[in-house]
Amino acid sequence: MSLPFRPLSLTLQQLQLDGQRVLHDIALHFDTPGWLAVVGPNGAGKSTLLRALAGLLPFEGQRLLGGQDAQQLTPSEHARTLAWLGQSESIRTEGLRAAEVVMLGRLPHQAWLAPPSTQDHAAVEQAMRQTQCWDWRDRALHTLSGGERQRVLLARALAVQSPLLLMDEPLAHLDPPHQSDWVDIVRARAQTGTLVLSVLHELNVALQAQSIIVMQAGRVVHHGAPGDPATHAALQAVFEQRLLIVRVHERWVALNA
Numbered sequence: 001m002s003l004p005f006r007p008l009s010l011t012l013q014q015l016q017l018d019g020q021r022v023l024h025d026i027a028l029h030f031d032t033p034g035w036l037a038v039v040g041p042n043g044a045g046k047s048t049l050l051r052a053l054a055g056l057l058p059f060e061g062q063r064l065l066g067g068q069d070a071q072q073l074t075p076s077e078h079a080r081t082l083a084w085l086g087q088s089e090s091i092r093t094e095g096l097r098a099a100e101v102v103m104l105g106r107l108p109h110q111a112w113l114a115p116p117s118t119q120d121h122a123a124v125e126q127a128m129r130q131t132q133c134w135d136w137r138d139r140a141l142h143t144l145s146g147g148e149r150q151r152v153l154l155a156r157a158l159a160v161q162s163p164l165l166l167m168d169e170p171l172a173h174l175d176p177p178h179q180s181d182w183v184d185i186v187r188a189r190a191q192t193g194t195l196v197l198s199v200l201h202e203l204n205v206a207l208q209a210q211s212i213i214v215m216q217a218g219r220v221v222h223h224g225a226p227g228d229p230a231t232h233a234a235l236q237a238v239f240e241q242r243l244l245i246v247r248v249h250e251r252w253v254a255l256n257a
């Protein structure tokens, strides 16, 4: 059972990496569950923003979780509250079976050295069935294809059952049917009290989110609904007017111009 939803806020004056200012002047507040997409051109700062929101990078500013300084939470409370799926994650998985990798998502729920509970096993099975990787639960992760592996890593993030779920390029390696499945999964999670923040390069998937955060040159330049003409204008501006956004079968679709 997931924890109750907690609002997440970020007030960031600046974030530097190796002495370079990568993000600046960002204020974001998420006070309801839902699915949001972060988009923008290469190098805009999307991954860095998501890492800052996840508490993985230090910055000048403040991050609040449930109204309190996120640094005040214990590591395991933080890990139960916020699950993270990184871009092209390289975890040391030699010898680990897919189900064991997904079980890593349950660590924040387990007492020190205690074996996984019935609830942990149920959460792993549910997540692996959702991402359709249960059939290869006994296979070593390194023997899986890129898309199969990504579905296992996605299951690991889902198995945490956290109220906040941050994913950087979760659709990497996924074929179109599994991209559609991912949309169904995050929509279902959003409806049951989870905030899903996802960095996406696939604009046509991002346009199905509840809300879109548009970034350019280290800043958030727009935050709005996918059907809002202001969102379309912001997307066209950051992508140098090289896309068209049109309505097809009740959906907004981005076409290369």
Ligand SMILES: Nc1ncnc2c1ncn2[C@@H]1O[C@H](COP(=O)(O)OP(=O)(O)OP(=O)(O)O)[C@@H](O)[C@H]1O
Binding pocket: 017, 018, 020, 022, 040, 041, 042, 043, 044, 045, 046, 047, 048, 049
């Ligand atoms: N360690 C670093 N030192 C200096 N600059 C960095 C470092 N890591 C990233 N950057 C720079 O920070 C900027 C933002 O990078 P980030 O990965 O957040 O962009 P992004 O929007 O996710 O890009 P992409 O769409 O290409 O994945 C880029 O210009 C990048 O070159």
